Amino acid sequence: MDCTKLICSKNSMIKDVMTCIDNSAKGTAFIVDDDKKIVGVATDGDIRRALLNGAGLKENIKTYMNRNFIYASDPVEAQRIFQQYEWKIKVIPLVDGQMHIKDYAECNDSQHMALAQPQLNGNEYKYLMDAFLSTWISSTGKYVTQFEETFSKYCGVRYGVATSNGTTALHLALTALGIGEGDEVIVPDITFAATINAVIYTGATPVIVDIEKDSWCIDPNEIEKAVTSKTKAVIPVHIYGQPCDMGRISDIAKKNNLYIVEDCAEAHGAEWDGRKVGSFGIISCFSFFGNKVITTGEGGMCVTNSDALNEKMRILRDHGMSRERKYYHEVVGFNYRMTNLQAAIGLAQLEHIDEILNWRYSLEEEYQKVFLEIQGVWMQKNNFKDRKKIAWLVSALVDEDKREGVLQKLKENNIDARPFFTPLSEMEIYREYAKDCVVSKRISKMGLNLPTTYEMNEDKIKKIAVIMNELLCSQENT
Ligand SMILES: Cc1ncc(COP(=O)(O)O)c(C=O)c1O
Structure with missing residues (x-):
């Protein structure tokens, strides 16, 4: 790259540097001394601030340039610096050992490729504002119920219990099933830690088993081998969008009297034999974290066909408080509720x-x-x-x-x-x-x-x- 267009002498006036920046369109000028060594950098922001502080166009740039500037010796180092500064620096001079400018590196953040990004271009803003303006910004409000109803229907399941995140959904599900000390719960070796943590929170013992080499999901043969008289449940995780072999897993669970708690955090809408994931577990859990297929910012949901478990999870989610008698607590519960604001976003997400x-x-x-x-x-x-x-x-x-x-x-x-x-x-x-x-x-x-x-x-x-x-x-x- 031709860097001469970016170079100005330390004797230049502010006006000259502005012209240089204008011509190069890089937003930055490199200031060099008489030996052509770089001694400072002036960005259009530096100049704007100088002018706002009363500097005149004919003043020397030396007073206003940045002497603590960032430089690199090669493009790879420059890329590391761009990254370290989260792509906020746009141009970096590349210098040799004597501080002579050899070249420059440019950060082109339009080339940044994010791993995941929520798509919020439907009614998300509208519903969120509606919830906000209604002043129902905590966990009471129409959007929570609507989101629970529509999402559970989407999964082909009767009830949805919205939670504060996917981890609390898993913990809520296991607790509602009465899983605790002395019980074993089988989980796959490849999953996000939330799956196993939720088991550990209950006091039960997790049993980690291997995955299938082609699907990367929990291996039904390994589940079968790991079952003991203490095994109460298995958590198949539909990893990276891939459904587990729910046919085999359902057979094994039936034969051994195990609960299936599906972890569907990464697979909203995936199917096994024409049925959506989430419809195989006695309770199935979803996450709506920002990088998921649909998001509520933070959020989760348990879905179930069981009247009793639906009821139990609602009580546990809300501090264990009786649904009939306010401030009478039947069990030691949690605050795992989703807010109306989160649910408003979720409902709009579900529409598309x-x-x-x-x-x-x-x-x-x-x-x-x-x-x-x-x-x-x-x-x-x-x-x-x-x-x-x-x-x-x-x-x-x-x-x-x-x-x-x-x-x-x-x-x-x-x-x-x-x-x-x-x-x-x-x-x-x-x-x-x-x-x-x-x-x-x-x-x-x-x-x-x-x-x-x-x-x-x-x-x-x-x-x-x-x-x-x-x-x-x-x-x-x-
Ligand atoms: C497989 C799996 N289970 C559980 C979770 C936990 O969800 P959350 O981050 O909403 O608590 C995640 C999410 O990140 C996940 O990927």
């Missing part, structure tokens, strides 16, 4: 869930098409009999020894991606609960989640593909 799922699906297809050209990437499978996955976060595997390099390179290019969850069995605090988990350990080291937002397009996916291809084809292990 099909559209959201469709663009996610098309985006995943686009990734699959572009990635066909790259060797060494395996996309999440979507061809299982009976399972209809959704695209929560586009997910793929790469060689284990290349995964960190890929993530690093994407980061340097302002592209958000993340590694798969660390297996629970590999974390000190959970290790004691784990059965032998071989598959999850391997998959977790290979997996990454890629940007899944409606701003993604073919060109951006191609950019990711080029970066990944370069790394995956190199011989060097990273």
Whole structure:
């Protein structure tokens, strides 16, 4: 890049520097001394502030330039700095050991690719304002009931009990089922920690089992092997949008008298044998965190077909207070309520869930098409009999020894991606609960989640593909 257009002498007047910035259109000028060494940086913001403070156009820039400026020695270091400053700095001079300007690096944040982003372009603002203006901003209000009714109906289940988040939904469900000390609950090795934490909160003992190598979901064979006389429940987690094998899991649960509590936090709208996830558990739990398919900011919901459990969860969610007798507490409960404001957003989100799922699906297809050209990437499978996955976060595997390099390179290019969850069995605090988990350990080291937002397009996916291809084809292990 030609950096001469950005350079001004330390003897320049403010007016000259403004002209320089105007001509380069980079918003920044590099100020050099007589030996051409950089001694300061002046941005259009610096100049605006100088003028507002009474500086004259003919004054020397030296007084107003930033002497504590940021510089880098090469583009990679510059990218790290842009990232460190969250892409707020736009231009960085690249200098040699003597502070001579060699080049400059530019941050192009229009190229930033977020991992996830809520799509709030329906009635979200309208309903939120309506709830706000009604002054019903806590957990009483029409939107909570409407959201509970419409979301449970969407899942094909009779009742919905909205909660403050997905973790409280899981804890509420397990508590309502009477699970506690002395009981065992089977969970998969690959999941977000909330699944196992909810079990631990109840005093029950989690039992961590391995996953299927192709679906990355809990392996029914491993569930079967882990059942003991103490096992009360199993929590199948529909991981990264992929439904678990609910046929086999339902059979095993029936045979062994186990409760199924589905963790559907990552799979709103996914199906098994034509039935939506959430309709297989005695209680099923959802999260509406900001990166989920639909969001309420923070939020969750338990859905159930049971009159009794619906009633019990409503009491437990509200401090254990009797529904007939105000301020009479029947059980030790919690405050796990969702606010009317959250529910207002959720209701609007639900109105366009099909559209959201469709663009996610098309985006995943686009990734699959572009990635066909790259060797060494395996996309999440979507061809299982009976399972209809959704695209929560586009997910793929790469060689284990290349995964960190890929993530690093994407980061340097302002592209958000993340590694798969660390297996629970590999974390000190959970290790004691784990059965032998071989598959999850391997998959977790290979997996990454890629940007899944409606701003993604073919060109951006191609950019990711080029970066990944370069790394995956190199011989060097990273
Ligand atoms: C599989 C799984 N379970 C549970 C949760 C917990 O949900 P929340 O973050 O709303 O508490 C999450 C979410 O992040 C999740 O991914």
